[in-house]
Each structure stands twice: as C-alpha cells, then as structure tokens.
Amino acid sequence: MKNLTHYRKLTLSICLCSIVTFSNIYWLQPLLPQLQQDFQISSMAASLSMSASLFGMGLGLLFFASWSDAIGRCHILLVGTAVGLCISFLLPLVENYNVFLILRFIQGAFLAVCPAVAVPLLGDELRKSWLPAAVGFYIASNTIGGIASRLLAGVGAEYLGSWQASGYIIGTISAALFVVVHFSLPKQRHFTPSEFHLKTSLHDYTLHLKRPQLVIIYLIIGLGFGCFVNLSNYLMLVLEAAPYHLPSDIRSLMFLTLLGGTTSSSFAGKYARKHSLITGMAVGVCIMLVANLILGQTQLPLLILGMVLMAMGFFFCHAQASALVGRSVKKAKGSAQALYSLFYYTGASTGVFLLEPSYQTKGWHGILETTQFTLMICMALVVICQLLYLKNRKTSHQTA
Incomplete structure (x- = not known):
C-alpha cells in the first residue's frame, strides 16, 4: 500500500x-x-x-x-x-x-x-x-x-x-x-548518484554525431518540428488578419487540433509492432505533406482539417523517430536522447528564420511552399536512412 x-x-x-x-x-x-x-x-x-x-x-x-x-x-x-x-x-x-x-x-x-x-x-x-x-x-x-x-x-x-x-x-x-x-512530490528512495565527467559526456555526444543514421534522424525531427511549430505561429497571424479577423479566443481554439497528434501517437506503437520504424517516419511525413496541400485552401473548415492532419503526421513521425533512436543505440542512450531533444527544440526555434522571408514575399502561401519543400527534404532523408539501415544490416550479416 x-x-x-x-x-x-x-x-x-x-x-x-x-x-x-x-x-x-x-x-x-x-x-x-x-x-x-x-x-x-x-x-x-x-x-x-x-x-x-x-x-x-x-x-x-x-x-x-x-x-x-x-x-x-x-x-x-x-x-x-x-x-x-x-x-x-x-x-x-x-x-x-x-x-x-x-x-x-x-x-x-x-x-x-x-x-x-x-x-x-x-x-x-x-x-x-x-x-x-x-x-x-x-x-x-x-x-x-x-x-x-x-x-x-x-x-x-x-x-x-x-x-x-x-x-x-x-x-x-x-x-x-x-x-x-x-x-x-515524495523524496527519492532509489537514486544512486553517478559522478559527472564532462570529457566522458562530450565523448558520448561526439560518437553519436559520427553515426550518419542518427544524424539523419535528428535532422528529420528538427526540420519536422520546425515546420509544425512555426506553421502554427504564422497561422495565428493569418487568422488575425483579413479575411478572417478572428479574435484571440477563437484563434486559440485552433490548438485543439493538437488532439489529433495525441490520437496518432497512440496508434504509433501499434503500427511499430507490425512495420518498421523508418516506414513509420515516412508515413508521418506523407501525412504532413497532404496536410500542407489542404492548408493551401482558404475555407476555415479546411484549415482546421489541415492542422489536425499536420498534428497527426508530425506526432506519428515523432513517436517513430524517438523509438528508432532508442533502438539504434546500445551505449550512452541518455546522451543520444538528449541530442534528439536538442535538435527537436533547435528546429522549432530556428524555423522562423527559414519561413519569415517567404512570409514577407508571398504571405501564407509562401509559408506553405517553404514548408512543403522542407518536408520533401525530410522524405529524402527518410529514404537515405532506409538505405543506410539496409547497408548496415547487409554488413552485419556478412560479418556474422
């Protein structure tokens, strides 16, 4: 008890x-x-x-x-x-x-x-x-x-x-x-402190960054989250202006579309039990690309649908990518996940510099064009990731 x-x-x-x-x-x-x-x-x-x-x-x-x-x-x-x-x-x-x-x-x-x-x-x-x-x-x-x-x-x-x-x-x-x-918050009962060595920690990070497949996963999630977060940012500016003129309380309801991501995350585990995680990342990016096309329409119901699909696609990809990092690393898993988080949040924080020039020249459609191009890069990276996986598996079989 x-x-x-x-x-x-x-x-x-x-x-x-x-x-x-x-x-x-x-x-x-x-x-x-x-x-x-x-x-x-x-x-x-x-x-x-x-x-x-x-x-x-x-x-x-x-x-x-x-x-x-x-x-x-x-x-x-x-x-x-x-x-x-x-x-x-x-x-x-x-x-x-x-x-x-x-x-x-x-x-x-x-x-x-x-x-x-x-x-x-x-x-x-x-x-x-x-x-x-x-x-x-x-x-x-x-x-x-x-x-x-x-x-x-x-x-x-x-x-x-x-x-x-x-x-x-x-x-x-x-x-x-x-x-x-x-x-x-109860006191910890089972914590065992471990001495922190900066040199060892930096060495672990360096080893992870020398693995092409891991770096590709990091880039995919960084670019994907950068698109997702900043697309939401600019959508707030779009909905505040003509022809929508939506007040802040109505605009904020758009973030209920994030529940689509919660739903897709629950399906991600079931999908991963039957299919490869790399394929799952590709499915997530494809859903985001479809969402991007829908967001090009001006009708508000379609914008809502597009954001629901965008959330579903991103969080599905996120779940697969995070699990793939865990499976791909046998040593220093904590530092591998820390690097994943670093790319994840860095992508979100720097995405504005990629999208702002497009917004200034072409408005919302410029945002969508740049996002679409970025997601196509993500898809290409997924393909490269799959090729590297097949190459590594072939090499391991030959060695065995």
Whole structure:
C-alpha cells in the first residue's frame, strides 16, 4: 500500500509539473499578433518569443539531464521549475522586447528541467510494471498543459483586453499547481548518484554525431518540428488578419487540433509492432505533406482539417523517430536522447528564420511552399536512412 501511495504521489507530481512547464512555454503562441502590435515589431520578431524559449529548453535539457544524474532529481526539479515560473510573472512587466526575449530564453532553459528529469525519475522510483502507465500520464500532461494554456491565454486576452492579463492568469494557475507539486512530490528512495565527467559526456555526444543514421534522424525531427511549430505561429497571424479577423479566443481554439497528434501517437506503437520504424517516419511525413496541400485552401473548415492532419503526421513521425533512436543505440542512450531533444527544440526555434522571408514575399502561401519543400527534404532523408539501415544490416550479416 505504501508503494502504491508513493506511485500515486510521484505520478501526480510529475504530471502537474509537466502541465506547469508546457503551459508557461506555449501560452504566448495564440497571442503573437498582440505582441506584434504592442511592441511594434515584425512578424519574425514576434515569433522569436516562442523560438527563444524553445531554444533555451533544448540547451537546458542537455545540462539538467547530466546534472541530475550526479546530484539527484527531485530538488533540481523543484528549483528549476520555480525559477521558470517566477519569470512568467516578470514578462508582463517588461517594456523592452530584447529583454523580453532574453527572459524567455532563460525561462525555457530552467523549465527544461521537467522534460529532462521526469522520465528518469519515474524510472528510478517505480516498478517496471507501473512505468509505462506513468509515462503515458506524463506525456498526456504535456499535451494538456500546452493546449489548456493556449486556450486560457486566448480567452484572457480577448475578455481582459491584454496579453499581460493572460500572462498573470497562466502564472497564477501555474503557481497554485506548483504548490501542490512541492508538497506532494515524495523524496527519492532509489537514486544512486553517478559522478559527472564532462570529457566522458562530450565523448558520448561526439560518437553519436559520427553515426550518419542518427544524424539523419535528428535532422528529420528538427526540420519536422520546425515546420509544425512555426506553421502554427504564422497561422495565428493569418487568422488575425483579413479575411478572417478572428479574435484571440477563437484563434486559440485552433490548438485543439493538437488532439489529433495525441490520437496518432497512440496508434504509433501499434503500427511499430507490425512495420518498421523508418516506414513509420515516412508515413508521418506523407501525412504532413497532404496536410500542407489542404492548408493551401482558404475555407476555415479546411484549415482546421489541415492542422489536425499536420498534428497527426508530425506526432506519428515523432513517436517513430524517438523509438528508432532508442533502438539504434546500445551505449550512452541518455546522451543520444538528449541530442534528439536538442535538435527537436533547435528546429522549432530556428524555423522562423527559414519561413519569415517567404512570409514577407508571398504571405501564407509562401509559408506553405517553404514548408512543403522542407518536408520533401525530410522524405529524402527518410529514404537515405532506409538505405543506410539496409547497408548496415547487409554488413552485419556478412560479418556474422
């Protein structure tokens, strides 16, 4: 019974911490038009408010994943999340946009502590039979936090008249949830510290980056997530302008399409049991390409359908790619997954630099053309990945 109580408290704490983390990362996404108007900045500068936090998260993951192995996970989880949460209350007070971006970067770096230590912490403390369910709850919490914060931010900005008001709403709710996490998170029972060696860690990263197949997977997921996140960013700007003129509360409802990704993630495991993971990545990219074509239509129902398919395609590809990295690496799996996360978030944070020139010259259709070209590159990389896999398998058979 004590073990069951420990399981419930730990799982609840991790899930609530995940909601706090991704709420404070993504709440600004439906409010990019308001940021653009309030700070008198360009569309690219407004999108950087998302890019800065995601890039910070990518770098923070590398740091916290290694540090938590040496000093423990619970304390570092609470401190990192608390610092990131405090920055949420500072953001509405900032009048200089450069300072705003710096704070978003720092916030992303500290909030990276949850995705960095959540699954390892669950793995340390829970029985193997309980772990899959706990991780499933954690992943669902990521989605809940991201969607709920976008919806609340959109409604708050529309009815309270400013994006700053939305920031205080998200911050206050997050603070209440964090208090629950602070008092419910149990102490670690089974943590064994391991001495951190920078040289060894860098050596592991170097070995992974010398493997062409791994690098290709990293590039596919970086380009794919870059397309997905930034497509959503620019769609907010499009829906705010003519001919739609949608207010922020209605625009934010578009993020309910992310539930399509939640659905496709659940199918990804079943697909992988019968088919190869590389084929699964190709299926995901193909769905994204179909979605891209649908998004070229101007009717709002088709835009909604396109975003549902885009979410389904990306998260299907993401599930296959993440699993393929796990299967492809026998040593230093943690560093391999950390590199995956780094490319994942770096792709999201730098995608704006790829898409902004197209948006300035051709508007929404320029975004779709560039996204389509990028996804075709992803498909070519999937083919190369398959060829490398076949070559490696042939070599291993000959050696045997």
